[in-house]
Amino acid sequence: MDAIKIDNLTKRFDAMIAVDGLTLTVSRGELFGLVGSDGAGKTTTMRMLAGIMDPSSGDAWIMDRHAGREGESLKGSIGYMSQRFGLYPDLTVLENIHFFADIHGLPQKGRQEKIDRLLAFSNLTPFKKRRAGNLSGGMKQKLGLACALIHTPQVLFLDEPTNGVDPVSRRDFWRILYQLLKDGVTIFVATAYLDEADRCNRVGLIHKGKLVACGTPQELKQLMPGGILEVHTGNARACLQILHRKLEGYQVGLFGDRLHIVSETPEKTQLLVQDLLGGEGVEIVSIRQIEPSLEDIFISVIGEEDVHATAG
Ligand SMILES: Nc1ncnc2c1ncn2[C@@H]1O[C@H](COP(=O)(O)OP(=O)(O)OP(=O)(O)O)[C@@H](O)[C@H]1O
Structure with missing residues (x-):
């Protein structure tokens, strides 16, 4: 069964088409990577899926509910970690998590156990009293993830979650994502890092708002003749x-x-x-x-002159 179904999703900003007729499905429990360079349309897609931006046309369903029309009832089922995730630098790690627990109306009963589990899961237990503003980049991202997971969402949207994070922390972050997959969470991750795309079950290459290729990393690698x-x-x-x-x-x-x-x-x-x-x-x-690497495929599909904005 599909966790995410996207049908002809389009977003225009005046004359500019940021997302252009995007159609794809993501199965339950899948790790799907939306890959593209800066300005390709990843964030706009994420916002529409998370129900915080209306499409100009087209539809999306998350766990069989319409992202726009049933957005309110969807909130409990999805977690969304945006690029500028709203952590409070003056609050401690623990206080930040409590803040998000309050937003989601998490009952006090069982809350502490849930938070302890998330802290352990994201390796943040030793830092729970540290102010978020004093965390390293990688730890901030893990805290952002813990906050996005506080209400146990079934589908997780991550917008370039490891952007600017050092390679060791990136690997750590991906380990956590694999653990979530084992728990049956569906993950939709936007990234400009092609090595991260290689870690996904399936990948969609987006360029100038259009899905130019979609498949498993292995399938994409076979797209290249010769x-x-x-x-x-x-x-x-x-x-x-x-x-x-x-x-x-x-x-x-x-x-x-x-x-x-x-x-x-x-x-x-x-x-x-x-x-x-x-x-x-x-x-x-x-x-x-x-x-060929995914980077080769990306270059071959979108053309060399367009690829330079893409991180390696
Ligand atoms: N609110 C807006 N008003 C006008 N144009 C916008 C708006 N939001 C995004 N755009 C434009 O839409 C296009 C797609 O942007 P989007 O942020 O979705 O790309 P992206 O792939 O997420 O890239 P990045 O990683 O740089 O955010 C870009 O050309 C961007 O300038």
Whole structure:
């Protein structure tokens, strides 16, 4: 059964279409990633699903209830952690959680046990008396998550929850999400980090408000015809310029100190690239075919010039 059903959801801001005919479903207990660069339409989608923004047209249902028309009755079933999650910096960790418990009308009976469980779950027990303003970025996000979970929602919406958080805390945060999945919570997470997208059961790539691809990470990786050639040389940027100049009709992108070339015939392209770079006096450290990453797929689907705003 579907936890989330989105049908032709559209949001216009004057002439600008922020979300353009989005249609997709998310099953119960699924971890779905909405992936796109800045301004792709992720936050606008989240707001409409969480019932805090009306769509211009189209519909969404969460657990069989209409996100707009039945928004009020949905509140108890969904948790929403927005990008600028409203923690109170002057309140302690514990006080913040109590504040959200009050908002959701959580009864006093059983409340303390619930809070203790959430604190332990998010590894915040030792910090419960610390003021939220004095927490690290990663801890703030965990506290935001604990607050979003206080009323035991069935569906959790997370808008770029690990934006700007260090890699160790990000991994920690994802561990917590996997625990929630085990408890049967459906998670809909927006992210610009493609490595995070790889951790999702299914991924939707959104670009300029449109869903341009959707499937499991493995399915998305099969969207790419041919393969990827990874080229490692002493100076990737110089080689990028050479290949942009001389290798017409190919997508070439810079990934750290490596170049990725999308090719339908990688073996042939490998010979061509070896010739071209050799002719320019470039020494190739290695050149090999690799499995495309989600980042490769993203670039191949939306075009290289549009991808630069996307975090790696
Ligand atoms: N209230 C608004 N009024 C006008 N335009 C808006 C409004 N909210 C969003 N937009 C525009 O809609 C587009 C989609 O924005 P949205 O915030 O949904 O993208 P996003 O993928 O979440 O990116 P980011 O991570 O930068 O928030 C952007 O071009 C944005 O400028």
